[in-house]
Amino acid sequence: MVGKVGMVDLLKANLLQILFPPYCCGCGQPLVDTDDRNWCCSCLARVVYVTSPLCPLCGMGLSSDAGDHDRWCFSCLKHQPPFDKARSLVQYGDPIRTLLHRLKFNADTRVTAGLRSLVKKGGGCFENKEYDLIVPVPLFPARLRKRGLNQALVLARIFFADQSEKIDPTILIKAKNTPAQSGLGGPARRKNLVGSILVKPGTKLEKKRICLVDDIFTTGATASECSLILKEKGAANVDVVTFARA
Ligand SMILES: [Zn+2]
Ligand SMILES: [Zn+2]
Secondary structure, three states: OOOHHHHHHHHHHHHHHHHOOOEOOOOOOEOOOOOOOOOOHHHHHOOOEOOOOEOOOOOOEOOHHHOOOOOOOHHHHHOOOOOOEEEEEEEOOOOHHHHHHHHHHHOOHHHHHHHHHHHHHHOOOOOOOOOOEEEEOOOOHHHHHHHOOOHHHHHHHHHOHHHHHHEOOOOEEEOOOOOOOOOOOHHHHHHHHOOOEEEOOOOOOOOOEEEEEEEEEOOOHHHHHHHHHHHHOOOOEEEEEEEEEO
16 A cells, blocks of 8 residues: 555656656666666676686686686686685676776766666675775875776775775775776786885784775786785785676
């Protein structure tokens, strides 16, 4: 039974929906024939979640030609990364590429509802693990000022909405303004980063279980550099969560 007041609210909501339909955050079309408040069907169909078979260590999606079981990828077999586990929610490609770009370079937080709904639909991208600290990958202070936000912090708040008190964006410091990573190959990316990330002096990390959050996992150079520094300072465990996997 819908009461009189409830009925008025319902009519109001329907009228608002008709007058101001929500728009798809991927393509900008009005969402008229779907219950989804953020995504149209065709944009949603282009979102590819990262699922098994994958590498249990770095989280890279693997071909199912060799079976559906998770197995170490060639890169992890050759060189074990310094983090304990990395997982990404979706594959990097449109419409995700555009959304993350809008967030990162235009500080466009209207995309966060769309990203949050993908996290919900995907059921998260990591096991429900208890962390002591959730640490976003830092931006160089001048770059942060120029951009207006750190996309890794925005994403950490989306992934860990119910544990926001554990998110600490001050622990890692980007101390050197390294050139943008995009456009560099693996070894150049690593060289680019050495010594550029520090832990805030006086931070106690002994035995801490940490989750590092970033927007995109490409070669893993950034995640590895941050993990190395955190473990050097005594962290017991560093998992990495990124929104997209290139
Ligand atoms: Zn769309
Ligand atoms: Zn791997």
